[in-house]
Amino acid sequence: xxxxxxxxxxxxxxxxxxxxxxxxxxxxxxxxxxxxxxxxxxxxxxxxxxxxxxxxxxxxxxxxxxxxxxxxxxxxxxxxxxxxxxxxxxxxxxxxxxxxxxxxxxxxxxxxxxxxxxxxxxxxxxxxxxxxxxxxxxxxxxxxxxxxxxxxxxxxxxxxxxxxxxxxxxxxxxxxxxxxxxxxxxxxxxxxxxxxxxxxxxxxxxxxxxxxxxxxxxxxxxxxxxxxxxxxxxxxxxxxxxxxxxxxxxxxxxxxxxxxxxxxxxxxxxxxxxxxxxxxxxxxxxxxxxxxxxxxxxxxxxxxxxxxxxxxxxxxxxxxxxxxxxxxxxxxxxxxxxxxxxxxxxxxxxxxxxxxxxxxxxxxxxxxxxxxxxxxxxxxxxxxxxxxxxxxxxxxxxxxxxxxxxxxxxxxxxxxxxxxxxxxxxxxxxxxxxxxxxxxxxxxxxxxxxxxxxxxxxxxxxxxxxxxxxxxxxxxxxxxxxxxxxxxxxxxxxxxxxxxxxxxxxxxxxxxxxxxxxxxxxxxxxxxxxxxxxxxxxxxxxxxxxxxx
Numbered sequence: 001x002x003x004x005x006x007x008x009x010x011x012x013x014x015x016x017x018x019x020x021x022x023x024x025x026x027x028x029x030x031x032x033x034x035x036x037x038x039x040x041x042x043x044x045x046x047x048x049x050x051x052x053x054x055x056x057x058x059x060x061x062x063x064x065x066x067x068x069x070x071x072x073x074x075x076x077x078x079x080x081x082x083x084x085x086x087x088x089x090x091x092x093x094x095x096x097x098x099x100x101x102x103x104x105x106x107x108x109x110x111x112x113x114x115x116x117x118x119x120x121x122x123x124x125x126x127x128x129x130x131x132x133x134x135x136x137x138x139x140x141x142x143x144x145x146x147x148x149x150x151x152x153x154x155x156x157x158x159x160x161x162x163x164x165x166x167x168x169x170x171x172x173x174x175x176x177x178x179x180x181x182x183x184x185x186x187x188x189x190x191x192x193x194x195x196x197x198x199x200x201x202x203x204x205x206x207x208x209x210x211x212x213x214x215x216x217x218x219x220x221x222x223x224x225x226x227x228x229x230x231x232x233x234x235x236x237x238x239x240x241x242x243x244x245x246x247x248x249x250x251x252x253x254x255x256x257x258x259x260x261x262x263x264x265x266x267x268x269x270x271x272x273x274x275x276x277x278x279x280x281x282x283x284x285x286x287x288x289x290x291x292x293x294x295x296x297x298x299x300x301x302x303x304x305x306x307x308x309x310x311x312x313x314x315x316x317x318x319x320x321x322x323x324x325x326x327x328x329x330x331x332x333x334x335x336x337x338x339x340x341x342x343x344x345x346x347x348x349x350x351x352x353x354x355x356x357x358x359x360x361x362x363x364x365x366x367x368x369x370x371x372x373x374x375x376x377x378x379x380x381x382x383x384x385x386x387x388x389x390x391x392x393x394x395x396x397x398x399x400x401x402x403x404x405x406x407x408x409x410x411x412x413x414x415x416x417x418x419x420x421x422x423x424x425x426x427x428x429x430x431x432x433x434x435x436x437x438x439x440x441x442x443x444x445x446x447x448x449x450x451x452x453x454x455x456x457x458x459x460x461x462x463x464x465x466x467x468x469x470x471x472x473x474x475x476x477x478x479x480x481x482x483x484x485x486x487x488x489x490x491x492x493x494x495x496x497x498x499x500x501x502x503x504x505x506x507x508x509x510x511x512x513x514x515x516x517x518x519x520x521x522x523x524x525x526x527x528x529x530x531x532x533x534x535x536x537x538x539x540x541x542x543x544x545x546x547x548x549x
Contacts, residue, residue, distance in 0.1 A: 085350040086340040090285075093353045094335070096435070097289035097360060097384070098296075103432055104380040105293075106425040108151070108392040110418075115141070116148035139208035146207060146224070151393060154231045158397040161236060163243070163305075170240070171247045178244060179259050185241045192234045193290075193385045200387070201378070203227045234390035235397075238294075242301045242394070249302055249323050257323060264334040272341045281342060282356050288335050290386040295331060297391055299324055301398050308402040358443035361436035366449060368433065 066073055119141035126136060137145070170178065203223040248257040271284065303320055310316040343350065363379045381387050405414055440446060 079344055082350050083340045083344060086343060087336045089350045089353040090336060090339050091332075093285060093357050093360075094289055094292060096357050096432075097286070098293050099428060099432060100360060100364065100380055101289065101293040101384065101386050101388075103425065103428050104386065105297075105388045105392065106421060106428065108147075108388050110422045110425040112144060112147060112151075115144040119145050139204075142207050143204045146203060146227075147389065150224075150228055150231055150389065151396075153228055154235060154389075154393045155396055157228075157232050158235060158239075158393060161239065163239070163398075163401070166240065166243050167246065170243050171250075175256050175259065178247065178256055179263070182241070182244050182260055183263065185237060185244065188237055189234075189241070189294075190287075190385070192230070192237060192390075193387055196230050196234060196387050196390075197378075197381045197385070199223075199227050199230045200381075200389075204378075231389050231393060234387070235393045238298070238390055238394050239397075242298045242305075242398075245298055245327075246302045246305055249306065249320065254323070257326070261326060261330040264330050267334060268338050268341075271338055272345065276342050276346045276348070278348060278352055278355075281339075281346075281348060281352065282359070284342075285339075285353070285356055286384040290384045292331055292335070293386065294391065295327065297395065299327060301395065304398055304402045354439075355443065358439045358445060361439035362443075362445055362448065364432060364436040365440055369449065 119137060122141065123137060170181075173181070203220070203226070206223045207220050245260070248254075248260055251257065276284070303317070303324070306320060307313070307316060342348070343352075360383065363383055367379050405411060440449070
C-alpha cells in the first residue's frame with residue numbers, strides 16, 4: 001500500500017483505479033484519516049520546539065560559505081586594492097605633469113628671451129650673409145619673436161591695472177559674492193584656456209604660412225592684436241583670482257578661505273557619478289595637473305604680495321604657511337577621492353595612469369626630434385590646456401612691483417638669479433627627457449616615434465589631395481568609395497596645399513601625436529572615425545571632464 005498522492009494546490013485526492021488486489025474506498029478513507037492525524041501530531045510537535053532560545057541558537061550557529069561565490073568577492077577585493085593604489089599612481093602622474101608644466105613655464109623666462117635675441121640678430125645681420133633661402137627668418141624664429149613681442153606689450157599694459165584698487169574693491173564685497181565670483185573666475189579661466197591656444201596657433205600659422213598659397217585669412221596684424229588682447233584679458237582674469245585668494249588669506253575669521261576650499265569638494269559631486277572612459281579620464285587628469293600647477297603659482301603670487309606688505313618679515317611667512325598647506329592639502333585630497341571613485345564606478349584599473357604618463361612623455365620625446373613640427377611648450381598647452389604666456393605676464397608684473405632693484409649689487413643678484421633659472425631649466429629638461437625616454441620604452445611606444453606617417457609619404461599625400469579635390473567639386477567620397485549625402489563646402493579648397501607641406505618647421509598646427517589626423521578632414525572621416533581612440537589622438541583643446549563625441 002503506497003501513500004496516497006495529492007494534486008498540488010487543489011488539496012483533492014487522486015482516485016486510484018479499482019482492480020483486483022487494491023483496497024476498497026472505505027479502506028482508503030481510513031488510511032487517509034490516519035495520515036492526516038499523524039501529520040497534525042508532527043506539526044504540533046514542531047511548533048512546540050520553536051522556542052526563543054532555539055531561534056537565537058540557530059541564528060548564532062548558522063553558517064555560510066563564501067567560496068560558493070568566489071568570483072564576486074575576488075572582484076570586490078581587487079577594487080579595494082585598486083583604490084589603495086590610486087593615490088600612489090595618481091601622484092606619480094601629477095608629479096611628472098607638474099614638472100612638465102614647470103619646464104614650459106621656465107622656458108618663457110629663460111630660453112625664450114635668448115631665442116628672440118638670436119632671431120633678431122639674424123634679422124639684423126641678414127644682409128651680411130645674403131638670402132640663401134626665400135625666407136627671411138625660419139618659422140620657429142618668427143614664432144619666438146611674436147611670443148616675445150606679445151609678452152613685452154602685455155607687460156606694459158598690465159602697469160595700467162591698479163592691483164591695490166582691485167584688492168580693496170574685492171575686499172569690500174560680502175562672502176557670498178566673493179564665493180560666486182571665485183566660481184565664475186574658474187569657469188572663465190577654463191573657457192579662456194580652451195580658446196586662447198586656438199588664437200595663438202592661428203597667429204603662428206598665419207605668420208609662417210608660405211606666401212605662394214592663396215590667402216585664406218584676415219592677415220597677420222589682426223591675428224596679432226587678437227592674441228595681445230587675449231593674453232592681456234587672461235592675465236587680468238588670473239590677477240582677479242589671485243586677489244580673491246589674497247583677500248581670503250587676509251580675512252580675520254578665515255570663513256571665505258574655508259568656503260573656497262569646500263568648493264573643491266563640490267567638484268567630486270559633479271564628476272564622480274558620471275560615466276567615464278579611459279580617454280575622458282585622461283583629459284580630466286590633464287586638467288587637474290594644469291589646475292594644480294596654476295594654484296601653486298597663485299599661492300606664490302599671494303605670498304609675494306603679503307610679504308611685500310609686511311616689509312619681507314620672515315615671521316609673517318610662518319603665518320601664511322598653515323593656510324598654504326590647507327589649500328594644497330584640499331587639492332590633493334579632492335583629486336585622490338575623485339579619481340579613486342571614478343575608477344571604481346567605471347571599472348578602470350590603476351595601471352591606466354602609467355599609460356597617461358607614457359603618453360605625456362611621448363609628447364616630450366617627439367618634440368626633441370629633428371622632424372618635430374611644434375614647440376614643446378605649445379605641445380603642453382594643447383595637451384593640458386596650460387598656456388604659460390598670461391601667467392608669465394602676471395608673475396613678471398607682480399615680481400617687478402614687489403621687488404625694487406636699486407644699485408649695482410642688486411643688478412648682479414638679478415643676473416645671478418637669471419643664470420640660476422637657466423640652470424634649473426636645463427637640469428629639469430635633462431631629467432624630464434631621461435624619464436620620458438624610460439616611460440616611452442616601458443610602454444613600447446618607440447615605433448611610433450619613427451612611424452612613416454610622421455613624414456607623410458607621397459602616396460598618402462596624393463590620396464589625400466585627390467579626396468580633397470573631389471570634395472571641392474561638391475562630391476566628397478569616404479574611405480569605402482561611397483558618396484555621403486552632405487557635401488564639403490567649396491572653402492575647403494584653400495586648405496588643400498596645407499596637406500603637402502614638406503618643411504618640418506612649417507607644420508605648427510599639426511597635432512603632435514603624428515597620426516593621420518589633418519587640419520582639414522572630410523565629414524565622412526569624422527563620421528566613420530572609431531570612438532575608441534588612442535591616447536595620443538585626444539583633442540588637446542578639450543580640457544573638460546567629458547568629451548562630446
